[in-house]
Amino acid sequence: MFEDIPVDVGIIYEGERIRGSDMRIELGGPREEYKFELVQARGMDEIEDGKVIIIGQDISDFPERTNTPFGLIIEVAGKEVEKDLEGVAERRLHEYCNYIEGFMHLNQRYDIQMRISKKSFDKGFTSFKHMGEVLKRLFKSELSFIEKIQLTFITEPDLVKEWYSKALEIYEARDAKARGMSDDDVDVFYGCSLCQSFAPTHLCVITPQRYANCGAISWFDGKATAKVDPKGPVFEIPKGEVIDAKTGEYVGVNKVIQEKSLGEIERVQLYTTFGYPHTSCGCFEGCAFFIPEVDGFGVVHRNFKGQTVNGLNFVTISDLTAGGRQVDGFHGLSIEYMRSLKFLDADGGWGRVVWMPQDIKERIQDFLPPEIVPTIATESDVADLHQLKSWLMEKNHPIVERWSEEPGFAPTEIGEITVPTLEMPASAFPIQGIPSGMGFTIILKNAKIKAEKMIIKADKRR
Template sequence: MVERTKIKIPKGVKKKVNKGEEEFPFDISPMYEGERVRKGEMFVELGGPKQTGFELILNLPSGKVDDMKATLIGDDIDSFEEGKSYSYAMIYYIAGSQLDTDIEPVVERRNHDFQNFIQGYMHLNQRYDIWVRINKEAVKKGLKSLTQIAQATMLLFKNEMPFIEKIEAVYITDGDMVKKLLDEYAMPIYEERDARVETLHDEDVEEFYSCTLCQSFAPANVCVISPDRPSLCGAITWFDGRAASRVDPEGPNKAIPKGDLIDPIGGEYTGVDEFARTESGGNVDKIKLHSFFDYPHTSCGCFEVIGFYMPEVDGIGFLHRG
């Protein structure tokens, strides 16, 4: 197992620390989920297609987590140049008696969920594909530091996921440091998570798991996570879904009994079809987990890879988001 440790902050780097915000200069509400920040409305862009970015959750012993402390390394909003793009890393250390490393990816994926509660702040994608935009209006209203975003996000984590007893955030905008940490710190953990599920297949388990986090963007999307099919965003494997379901059975990751196998090639199960009908509000009748043409899986906007059919060569192509 890759060792979980705090990052080492070099001496002499630009650093800002925040231990608590009494008031925020922005609203926080689920009503802002789905809010988009278009290019003309954008004050600044973080990560995305032009710069390196990632987000990472690490479970640590309680004594090593400084609760509600937010640290920023690098330039901040009040020194950003309007219209520019910057590198961005968000690292959270969490602690709690019910937590272990299995829950890390599940909590990590909720960063997307909670940060979109913040008015004027758009968060897209996951892991090393994160893409954030901050609205000009948010800056005019008083958003001057990413530590304010970190504080608001940590409050949401603790309010919505009470099994998190302590949380600490480190945000980084120093481009060289973000790239180094992605390569040497985050990628080994992502790869370790993915490797766990490589020898497990759909026929080896009795239930799959759902993810409905993206229904604020795609209301009819029902993400079904099986051993052979991770979440569309690439961030949650079958093991992650199982861990989330056990900790929060009424949350966005629910167990889906497979039911009877209808199509062994396309991957259709009675339990999945029934769940899809219920969770999509009747918009989806069937899902074949491994089919391009016959009742394909639904999609949100956070998919990591898209597949497409090329009739000219009667072949399948894949396009990676990066």
């Protein structure tokens, strides 16, 4: 099927990571403001089947280790193709691109990051024509409703920027469709396992009020996907009995989560960051993170380049959140979920959010309680936790009232804290069953460890 492609293509390459030092080129990514991938439904007579168009420089035209603005438009047609299937096909790009040897695809929509390795480039993968050939064959063989397909690769900066704006409007129109529905209105949720090649224990649970973490699959998208590709990575999850409506825990969801994570994850609560929070891969649009000093939450998104109010950047917070783990106080999410009435509902919702980047606040403020909007700080308002605490009191954020109502809680006096160091005397002792000098691994499950300081010293042996 791919004999004419200069590199291998297959599922074995899913999950392959390409470091910056090993890449030939990066398409989109965090250094580029304008990037997108978009699938559009067309009439049968509107496109030329199999045509690959390149506008701008091709892969081989760029110097080594280049970053470039990038757009990919895929137009599909067929008797069964409809607008509701655009998001279905679009999200499969993540899977199909990662089948290519030496090709890494991360994220989705307007957050895409793609890398081609130097090794694959040296093998001859030097043109978007090769990528187009792979994608058109995979789409038509895997998604039977696609009868015709045409692909356009754009690296010309001005055109990428122009289409980026159009793409945002298209994404918004899709997202708006599910608004107004409630999780209580349906008996079935949907699961997505597309990201398990990167995070084997992660499974996205998609509900009317909780979009997929990547921001690319709504409940309607999940329904359409499961219908046209019943054996694919998106499938039905019967809700089952409600265990806790406030936290969003359901018998049916827990059952499927246990199966798909091979028992690693036993419970998931959809509307909280504590206890059994929804897991995350690394493709989420943003993260909610707990700020214990003020008993509130911050939210940061992938395109925020600075430091958050607690001194951490998105990459650091992302590392703490991703990997299919359940980490108290960290929660991967989509921007659309932030517009939902179920957003962090069990944790206090918007009455508990104290900080977020200015651009995200502006994007979603029409969906926030109007009295909350002026009380949430941004990077333009405060620079650190000292200023945040003062801001919250000055603006009379609802969290301030919570400080007095919550027994035993007081906002931390933020400053330099000197903690006396207690060091155990060095000692060597045998562990039964482990020969001297042999390494071993200790795995702690369901453990919570709190330490004021950790000291690691080299063992100075003669």
